Amino acid sequence: MPMKLPFFRSKKEAQPIQAEELTNVPEHVAIIMDGNGRWAKQRGLPRIAGHKAGMDVVKETVELAIKYKINVLTLFAFSTENWSRPKHEVEYLLRLPKEFLHIYLPDLIKNNVRIETIGDFDSLPNYTKEAVQYAKEKTKNNDGLLLNFALNYGSRKEILSAIKSIMKDFDDEKFSVEQVDENLLSQYLYTHDLQDPDLLIRTSGEQRLSNFLLWQLAYTEFWFTDILWPDFNEEIFVEALMDYQNRSRRFGGI
Ligand code: V07
Secondary structure, rough: OOOOOEEEEOOOOOOOOOHHHOOOOEEEEEEEOHHHHHHHHHHHHHHHHHHHHHHHHHHHHHHHHHHOOOOOOEEEEHHHHHHHHHHHHHHHHHHHHHHHHHHHHHHHHHHEEEEEEEOOHHHHHHHHHHHHHHHHHHOOOOOEEEEEEEEEHHHHHHHHHHHHHHHHHOOOOOOOOOHOOOHHHHOOOOOOOOOOOEEEEOOOOOOOOOOOOOOOOOEEEEEOOOHHHHHOHHHHHHHHHHHHHHHHHHHHOO
């Protein structure tokens, strides 16, 4: 018999599992929010309708992360590969940060959320940069959930740019070859002051990393679901958290 704990204890009670009942919650959860286009297609809607629906699920997921006492939530919002999509889709996607913040920033501030990004920020359009920079500034002293958006992010690019910076600093005699170790390289990544993710979630049935956090996910638990991102909800999230809890319990038992 599979030992799968239900989100609801029993149909009769229909009492959701309390946040306090989850132990060993991952401190840092990273999510590849896939399946927005497919969700729209299934409804005969344009792809951008899926992105919009996905945006609202981001806000719901932030609330869940707070409820379940997660410290860091890293969301893959825009990859360096996304530039090759049709121009109107790219433009729509890159307007979403501003739209999201217009609607939700006051609430995020109220909830003590700090907003950060990883990725090639400078190459983003001004309308994206300005809105996100404003939000970072407004939330920089908050010490609740760290909401970290991967924006124009690509892991190989990140590692390459780290290597280039390391070589420059080596040229400037800041350290010797012997001092180049994992810790030093980590300090040159976008994630330099972030702990590595404990749990990676990818929606929509794809089971690959798609150039996301290749270095940082070395020891991370992976969790995949066929659910499309706009359908992601508390029940699915709790299932992922419980699977993580069970894996870490087994791991701890050895
Ligand atoms: C985007 C919605 C979620 C599904 C995946 C693709 C579409 C929220 C943001 C965002 C980013 C930075 C920020 C505030 C909000 C976002 C993009 C796409 C590019 F500071 N959702 N979302 N950014 N989607």
